[in-house]
Amino acid sequence: MKMRRWITRFVVAGTALGAAAGPAFGERGSDGDLKILYWQAVSIMNPYLSSGTKDMHAASMVIEPLARFDETGNIVPTLVSEIPSLENGGISEDLTTITWRILPDLRWSDGTDFTAEDVVFTWQYCTAPDGGCAQRSQFTDVAAVEAVDPLTVRVTFSVPKPYPFGPFVGMSSPIIQKAQFESCVGARAPECTEANFGPHGTGPFKVRELRANDVVLFDANQYYRDPAKPAFATATLKGGGDATSAARAVLESGEFDYGWNLMIEPEVLATMEQAGRGTLVSSFGSLVERIVINWTNPDPALGSLRSTREGGEHPFLSDPAVRRALSMAIDRDLLVDIGFGEAGQATCNIVPAPEINRSTGNDDWCLTADIEGANALLDEAGWVPGPDGIRAKDGVRLSMLYQTSTNSVRQSMQAIIKDMWSAIGVDAELRDVSSSVFFGGDPGSPDTFQKFFADVEMYANNFDGTDAESYLAEWTCALIPSPETGWRGQNIPRYCNPEYDALVAKLGETAEEQPRAEIVKQLNDMLTADGAHIPLVHRGDLSGHVNTLAGVRMNSWDSQLWNVADWYRTE
């Protein structure tokens, strides 16, 4: 593997130069400084105290999990010799324990030995009371983490876990050093600024300096396990600004080697790319932009029963024909063209990836716009157009409040969709709420997406890692938000189907990969077919790098900088 990389690098460099250069390849620190640009600046290097994407990505250059996801969503070993499975005995038959075997001779960036104790400590750190650990949910149902011997860690779950790759896998639960964080547990966690800004790690780089909300400077870690990596001696991660100027700095002026999240108008990006200095790279995770349909009645006259199951069914969205017609009227390809370009795909799935989970069950009626079919469906259901063109039945007009968060792409999508719906005689009043309020979850605010005081609302959501079980469980009856639970619960459409709940329970008992994927597909198809929501666009990540940077493998399942150790420069 290493040999192959070596050869590829040689060939790439050779073709670029025309003639073979000296044998300076494959040496640590031979490629100088790597300049990375994130238009959101890094605040802290401890992902347990921040779940900002930019902070987790930056930290992934320094601290590593036991295993991580590659660009196809497969789990690959990082600090362990192999991925535990039922076959190799790493996962117990009753699905309650998983045993990780740590690589021998691993060192921290301060030169001390990496042991199983550090892994145990990481769990203790995140689960300590009053710590406010942002990644607490990675350790759900973990009963114990024990160091069997210095190179073996066993995680025990309180319930059988068909998918035990939550703790210590992926960028949200990397291992931190016990010696460094020992005095920073619980309420003392935020006080350890030095450790939070410069954690010791096992990754290819170590922090030289973090200037919060501005820039992070890295040096190559001399104790990194592969003596030939990283190719760069130093790295600079600059933050701040906006996406457009970041794109310009990478694609046009080439001031930076890598630019994160360059989601701007597709045509502007295309012009920049023509400068010929840089390349755009995209990848797809599980993020789906969707319109959620309110199955309950949001009528303000209901008072405290507004948008609750007790308040009764929605006056017209309870009609399956209306829900389906709303979906059929939407031209998803147009939405992709306008808002997402390369980083979007039309979808009818709520679980669009990884490949094994991708269903085509609803594509026949949903994926292409069918205005005629939608009109016919509504005619059949008895919704007749009134004098103003808006359909009505028994005095109920198909007129909706359509809300979303404030964001220029979402507002243009809203306008286009309103237009598409008017073609089938449905009227929509548009509303947008500042995202910090919309997603803020304040039970005192009437504008949160959980309260859903509207008929339909649009946002994007995804799931952690590559397993959709806990995500699909969000549509079960028990998780419907209501005043009793402080509007907690992720079942935003208030969808409740005993058949669905039973299938989710069955998924929790199934361990083999293939049958699990089959159930995931069934659940996914059920939700779209029933009209719990209207999936619109499978959204990807879009970044860019200069043409002289090689080795980038764009990844949406883990940090985009997950393989920064393999990056190198071609001339």
Place this chain on the structure above:
Amino acid sequence: MFAYTLRRLMFAVPTLLAISFVIFALLDLAPNDPTGDLPLTIPPEVRDQIRSSLGLDQPFLIRYLLWLQQFMINEPLNLLERLLGVELGNSSERLRVTSWATRSPVVDLIIQRLPQTLWVIGLSYVLAVLIAVPLGVLSAYRQYSWFDQLGTFLSMVGFSVPTFFTGVLLIVVFSSWLGWFPAIYDTNHRVTDWQSLVYQLRQMAMPVFVLTLYNTSQIARFVRASLLDNLSQDYIRTARAKGVKERSVLLVHALRNSLIPVVTVIALGVPAVFSGAIITEQIFRVNGLGQLLIIAIQGADIPLVQTLTFIFAILIILFNLIADLLYAMLDPRIRYD
């Protein structure tokens, strides 16, 4: 005058307390949440734990008093310790105002940012004053000449075209096309020799130009208007009739009198230097106070927003006082005692 200054300073204390309360209350009432920007994959229970670890589960008044104690007592003590290099009391146990996003002391962040802001924004302000005064004087003295017309035109352009437009325009022309100046301010750059100084000047050129243009336009218009008022006064005619040299008439008689309102404008503009030019800093990625503030606002980092806004309030009150005192120095008719 000393007594007056002292009285004004004493009066500033209740004013500042009231301001600090209003800021705190406004930020608290704003429908904003530090966990609002977290990914939806983080469950509500975890959000609750995060909120309580930030102290958000405490009642409003307690949080306000705590902040007040941290900012008014603990932070000055820490600053004093840093300056004197001695330990005052139990300093490691003293709670400091801590940012929610970075979990590090707010004051350290501000101290880290201050030099860049003073360098870039301060320099542009000094340049603006140096250019604007002669420009305004010449424009007024030769009213309606081609120089005045040109100056008026440029001022209008500088004043009415927003900095987010001129900034991006400069980047496109001088960075993307011509490649003369870097578009992104390198905040790690250290000036050690001649070459690094040249680089520092190059990277400062565009942001300084944008801000200087804007400030010059504003101040030059004030100088011109004020001088025009004075030039038509009787005492100028008298001076000329007495045979005073034209140079003295203009620069001593007229200019000194017309500077009074200009000084106010300049002094009141100084706090804005500290608060940084938010937009310009953001465009050129200068890591100044303005950028710090905007990031804090976006991330609902309330302690940082609160502290920064309050420091700006102190500066505004302080420079109001300075403007008043300068009045008395420039205009012998004004006496405060």
